[in-house]
Amino acid sequence: MAGPGNVELTSFRRTFTLLILLVVLPSAGLSGFGIVAIVNERAAVEKRLEGVWAGRLASAQAELLGAFGDATVTSKDPTLTLEYDGTPLTDVGFNIRGDDVESNDPRIATAVKSIAPELAALPSRPLIFSVTSPQGTFLLAAVRDGDRIVGAQLSATAVTQLVARVGEHATPPGEEARFVLLPVKREAPPEGVVARLMSGVTEVKEAALGPPELSSTLLPVPLQDFRLVVQATGEDPVAAASTRNRVVYSVLLGLFYVTLALGVIYTGRTLYREAQLSRLKTDFVSLVSHELRTPLTSIRMFIEMLALGRVKDQQEMQTVLDLLSKETARLSGMIESVLDWSRIESGKKQxxxxxxxxxxxxxxxxxxxxxxxxxxxxxxxxxxxxxxxxxxxxxxxxxxxxxxxxxxxxxxxxxxxxxxxxxxxxxxxxxxxxxxxxxxxxxxxxxxxxxxxxxxxxxxxxxxxxxxxxxxxxxxxxxxxxxxxxxxxxxxxxxxxxxxxxxxxx
Known part of the structure; x- marks a missing residue:
């Protein structure tokens, strides 16, 4: 059979376990709700910014396509040379005559050869188009010149400068952003679970290390292999827009957990002290019972001696009376201590x-x-x-x-x-x-x-x-x-x- 101490200890453990459960579960739910709220808030901010920049992207795209359309041919010999607003746009050239493709860059030659049949119907005005091959994604320009087709790859530097120029026109003052032209990834999904996981990790790493994208749009045919992207150049505007709410929530959550921890510690200590106090009260009752029993037993024994007439002379009588007085004083002192403590605890002590x-x-x-x-x-x-x-x-x-x-x-x-x-x-x-x-x-x-x-x-x-x-x-x-x-x-x-x-x- 369990003693009072074991029962009190078991009750204390059950109470403390229940307290932890009632505290931990709601706090875990609150944390989950907060994380979901932060994620949803970021998603909402991203969507709002994407909507704002979508219109600016459309304007920049129209201006970029207009610039490509307004490019002029300054030379077709030996390869195509295009200029826009006095700036050369082309770089490495190529020639197509029949089934033969000539270029100083083998990658360009291979990429152009894969679409040579489609270029057979090329008009006499220059056409800027994109092509994707195993060797990469290229932005090319070509025009028919008699029985041959002359063309060239657009210079990456020139295109970057042109895109930056049209981006400046579409970006309001004070906004920290830039426009870039990026190839569209059309890689086949990797086979196998491990390969897919590694591919996903790589994409996440690239997105985390690179500048955040505010919005993007695919260019129309024949430039479908590229997309026009607007990137943040300064502080992440999504993070900046949602920082205040995140900070407020984080501070409130931190205060909640600090208060929660202090509450748990205080409650635990209080429960522990109460359990100890209950045990000490039990020990105290046992102790006082023991201490009271001793003088009471002595007093009863001396009274029985007197009642039975076992005390014969005056000296023995005086000894018994002295012992009775001593035990009575001892008993009175113990009772007075308990009463004093009761008066002090109740605030009645004057x-x-x-x-x-x-x-x-x-x-x-x-x-x-x-x-x-x-x-x-x-x-x-x-x-x-x-x-x-x-x-x-x-x-x-x-x-x-x-x-x-x-x-x-x-x-x-x-x-x-x-x-x-x-x-x-x-x-x-x-x-x-x-x-x-x-x-x-x-x-x-x-x-x-x-x-x-x-x-x-x-x-x-x-x-x-x-x-x-x-x-x-x-x-x-x-x-x-x-x-x-x-x-x-x-x-x-x-x-x-x-x-x-x-x-x-x-």
Whole structure:
């Protein structure tokens, strides 16, 4: 059968797992929605820009085709020479006579030979056309000259300059874009899954490394192997147009995740502390039950002795009465500790503060401690090297807090070294009361938790020390109510030093 601790731990794990699920799933959905929104927004911006540039492309295309149509023939010997607006357009030439094709560039010769039959009906005016062959894509010009056809490849430099010129006419001032003429890729799709994947990766890489395309259009026949493209030359306008919304969303998403992480951490820590607190409460009930049972058993036993007449003489009678008084006081002290803690927790604890010498507080605590140790004197040394001044305190409450430190020092002292030192001194604007013992000490990891409610360094019911374990918690809350604090220095096997810091009355 699972114990209370295991049940609480299981409940904590279930609660925390449910919390993570309820947080992670919506956050994942929100992230997915945000990514889709960003992608859709970019697509919408791209479509809008493409629509804007489509009209400009149509205007540039018309001007480019008009320029090709207005090109003039300046020479047909030995090959064709074309000019537009005084600028030569042609480069490497070729001649076709019958089935023979002559050119200084074998690639041009091969490409022209593949379409030679179609050029048989070429008119006497120059025609600019495109051709694609395994050797590449070419922009050519040709014209009939008697029984032969003369032609030439258009110069890449001249065409680039011409396209740039018509692009400037179509581009509004301030827009960072350029117009280029690019060949249309007509490659057969690669065979095999790996080849297709590699081809796709190459295309994506080229698109990512190259300037972004704002819009493009295929040129009409006979220039169908080329497309007119407008490219961004500065900042990506698509990214610029959608940056604001992306930044806003990213900031909001970042804040959401930071808040979410802090919430999860805080909730997790709270759940963990509550689980620990529940366990400590259970331990506390067991502890108090054990501690109460001992004096109650003793009291019942002594009462039975008196009732049965087993006490014969006056000396035995006095001994039994002293023991009854001791156990009753012990029982009353434990109940009073629990009631004090209840009053402090509920905020019903009332303090009657009065201005008095700090020496009065020390004397009251020492007197109460020595009265408890009549039959077992403690090796207590009190050192007050200088006048302490006045403090504004509830003497009964604070003397109880100091008494608790003295009692703890006595309980946890070593059998062979039960020295206890109480020192009082002034440190700036504070009166410091130090209680030092030479007992077992407190591990560093436990020092921050010894003031927690229901917490004890040693929770074993078989330990030799007595008490409810609320003493330090009560003492700390009392000192804090007087605008002070308690600090501790300790090491295992070297004893402990507790210090109460109280402000000097002004």
């Amino acid at each position: 303090y009657r503060k009065e201005r008095m010498p700090a020496q009065t507080l020390v004397d009251a605590a020492v007197a109460a401690f020595q009265a408890q140790r009549i039959n077992a004197p403690a090796n207590l040394t009190v050192t007050i090297p200088q006048p302490l001044g006045d403090v504004e305190i509830d003497r009964d409450a604070l003397s109880g807090a100091l008494l608790n430190l003295l009692q703890n020092a006595y309980k946890y002292s070593k059998e062979d070294d039960n020295r206890i030192e109480l020192r009082a001194l002034v440190d700036g604007d504070f009166v410091v009361l130090e209680v030092e013992d030479h007992g077992v000490g407190i591990p560093r990891a436990e020092q921050k938790r010894i003031f927690d409610r229901f917490y004890r360094v040693d929770t074993l019911l078989s330990r030799a020390t007595e008490g409810s374990g609320l003493g330090l918690s009560i003492a700390q809350r009392i000192v804090q109510a007087h605008d002070g604090w308690i600090s501790v220095d300790s090491a295992p096997g070297e004893g402990s030093t507790f210090r109460i810091h109280l402000p000097v009355a002004t």
